Amino acid sequence: MQIAIAGAGPVGLFTALTLARRGHTVCVVDRDPGPAADGSWSRAGVMQFLHPHGFRPQVRWALQSALPEVYDDLLAAGAEVRQRPGAPEESAGIYCRRSVVERTLRRAARRQRGLRWITGHVDRVLVSGGKARGLQVDGAELEAELVIVATGRSTRLADELRGPVEGGSCGFSYLSRMYRARAGGPGCDLRAPSLAVGPDYYSLVMPQDSGTHSLLLCFPTSARDTALLRTETGFDRAAAAVPNLAPWADPDRFEPITGPLVGGNLTNTYRLQGPALGLPPARGLLFVGDAVATLNPVAGRYLSLALPHVQHLLAVLDDPTKDLFDASLALDLWAEENIRPWYLDHVRSDRTMLHRFAGGRLDLTEPIPSDVICAAAALDPSIAPLAGQYFGMTAGPDVLDPAQGRVRALLRQGWQPPTVGPALVDLAALPVA
Ligand SMILES: Cc1cc2nc3c(=O)[nH]c(=O)nc-3n(C[C@H](O)[C@H](O)[C@H](O)COP(=O)(O)OP(=O)(O)OC[C@H]3O[C@@H](n4cnc5c(N)ncnc54)[C@H](O)[C@@H]3O)c2cc1C
Numbered sequence: 001m002q003i004a005i006a007g008a009g010p011v012g013l014f015t016a017l018t019l020a021r022r023g024h025t026v027c028v029v030d031r032d033p034g035p036a037a038d039g040s041w042s043r044a045g046v047m048q049f050l051h052p053h054g055f056r057p058q059v060r061w062a063l064q065s066a067l068p069e070v071y072d073d074l075l076a077a078g079a080e081v082r083q084r085p086g087a088p089e090e091s092a093g094i095y096c097r098r099s100v101v102e103r104t105l106r107r108a109a110r111r112q113r114g115l116r117w118i119t120g121h122v123d124r125v126l127v128s129g130g131k132a133r134g135l136q137v138d139g140a141e142l143e144a145e146l147v148i149v150a151t152g153r154s155t156r157l158a159d160e161l162r163g164p165v166e167g168g169s170c171g172f173s174y175l176s177r178m179y180r181a182r183a184g185g186p187g188c189d190l191r192a193p194s195l196a197v198g199p200d201y202y203s204l205v206m207p208q209d210s211g212t213h214s215l216l217l218c219f220p221t222s223a224r225d226t227a228l229l230r231t232e233t234g235f236d237r238a239a240a241a242v243p244n245l246a247p248w249a250d251p252d253r254f255e256p257i258t259g260p261l262v263g264g265n266l267t268n269t270y271r272l273q274g275p276a277l278g279l280p281p282a283r284g285l286l287f288v289g290d291a292v293a294t295l296n297p298v299a300g301r302y303l304s305l306a307l308p309h310v311q312h313l314l315a316v317l318d319d320p321t322k323d324l325f326d327a328s329l330a331l332d333l334w335a336e337e338n339i340r341p342w343y344l345d346h347v348r349s350d351r352t353m354l355h356r357f358a359g360g361r362l363d364l365t366e367p368i369p370s371d372v373i374c375a376a377a378a379l380d381p382s383i384a385p386l387a388g389q390y391f392g393m394t395a396g397p398d399v400l401d402p403a404q405g406r407v408r409a410l411l412r413q414g415w416q417p418p419t420v421g422p423a424l425v426d427l428a429a430l431p432v433a
Contacts, residue, residue: 004135004144006122011289011306012150013105018066020114027116051176051263052206052214054300055094062307070108078210084192096209125158132285146284153290161281167269170296170350174263176216179254187211196244198421200357202298203242215245218298229428235260238427243420267294270343273328280328293339295346305339345397368407373400375417376407
């Protein structure tokens with residue numbers, strides 16, 4: 001089949017490579033020309049490029065099974081596979097900067113037989129008589145029998161053929177900074193990301209590749225007076241005052257390799273392929289990656305859903321008894337079962353977390369949010385196996401439902417999920433040492 005893919009981010013490239021390896025003729029189109037001759041890469045329009053990324057086991061499994069040499073190239077580029085002490089081997093994630101993952105995928109795509117690359121802007125999807133027939137790229141027509149849109153979270157392509165976007169802003173913003181070990185010193189040796197809940201923010205340490213790591217503050221977008229945190233000194237002072245960040249901001253051991261980076265407009269969104277469930281947008285037009293859904297990234301979940309979503313598509317396309325309408329429906333049904341529950345879980349958790357960060361109490365007449373149930377595992381060990389499945393995404397978020405009653409009882413007795421560290425307002429006002 002002649003396949004045109006709009007967008008060469010991680011999901012577009014995973015899709016392009018795997019389809020080309022199945023013997024299809026693939027043309028991938030991206031407006032980003034890639035790294036400059038000096039190796040720098042500004043990655044305009046992909047705000048998350050330099051923010052911390054965690055690649056959960058599902059991403060590792062997808063790469064190992066579908067693109068094994070890309071996985072090996074990643075390890076050769078410095079990526080590390082780590083798991084929590086005592087955790088099963090299959091729970092290991094990949095620790096690597098997103099920029100390294102994208103460079104590795106791009107290199108693989110450039111040498112892949114059957115995969116052609118166009119650097120250009122996709123203006124629109126060409127559809128005639130209810131059938132996708134290609135892309136318009138910088139005014140020129142690119143013919144295809146199957147069109148896959150992977151143009152990310154802000155895409156408007158073929159909007160008129162789809163139903164509305166469910167959701168919107170998740171209410172949180174990112175502020176992160178990347179560090180590396182000073183010459184000769186060891187890098188961040190955490191076996192897994194360290195995510196802590198402060199009085200009104202999350203703080204995260206994300207180990208990455210080649211002795212690098214990222215520190216992150218994720219706080220309500222409505223927070224005031226955070227301007228100083230966005231300065232180099234302000235960020236480093238704040239990081240030194242947050243318990244789980246402080247060891248990894250130590251200037252004697254680590255040096256920053258970026259300035260503090262702002263990540264705004266973070267969203268929880270979900271969208272069907274076409275106007276309604278079971279109605280494709282057009283024959284031979286499919287959407288993958290962030291063009292389907294986005295989740296508040298602080299939990300680092302979405303690629304663990306987006307790549308298996310594509311793997312499901314591949315299985316349908318491989319099946320000679322299925323046609324392109326079946327492929328569209330299969331993507332929707334898989335997303336309804338596997339992506340939408342996480343979208344709803346994030347919407348509920350983010351809403352209640354924003355309320356708590358603003359000083360509100362949990363409403364015990366409503367379902368207890370997942371983060372609170374997981375925090376209660378420290379008191380009630382019978383919840384720990386459920387929390388393990390939730391964190392590992394080896395089951396959907398409803399795996400926590402049986403613990404609702406027990407955690408509600410704990411909350412009624414006065415227990416509250418603990419927080420650590422100073423309040424955001426105090427971090428933002430720390431005096432210069
Ligand atoms: C701050 C942040 C942190 C995140 N952290 C994690 C994490 O830790 N773990 C995780 O699993 N997920 C994380 N995510 C989610 C993850 O980054 C996305 O799910 C992922 O980028 C989606 O890949 P994609 O290929 O669908 O889209 P993108 O990565 O957005 O790529 C889209 C591509 O399309 C191109 N493009 C767009 N429009 C056009 C056009 N009209 N013509 C031509 N080209 C076009 C762009 O240049 C780009 O290359 C995070 C997201 C954010 C915002």
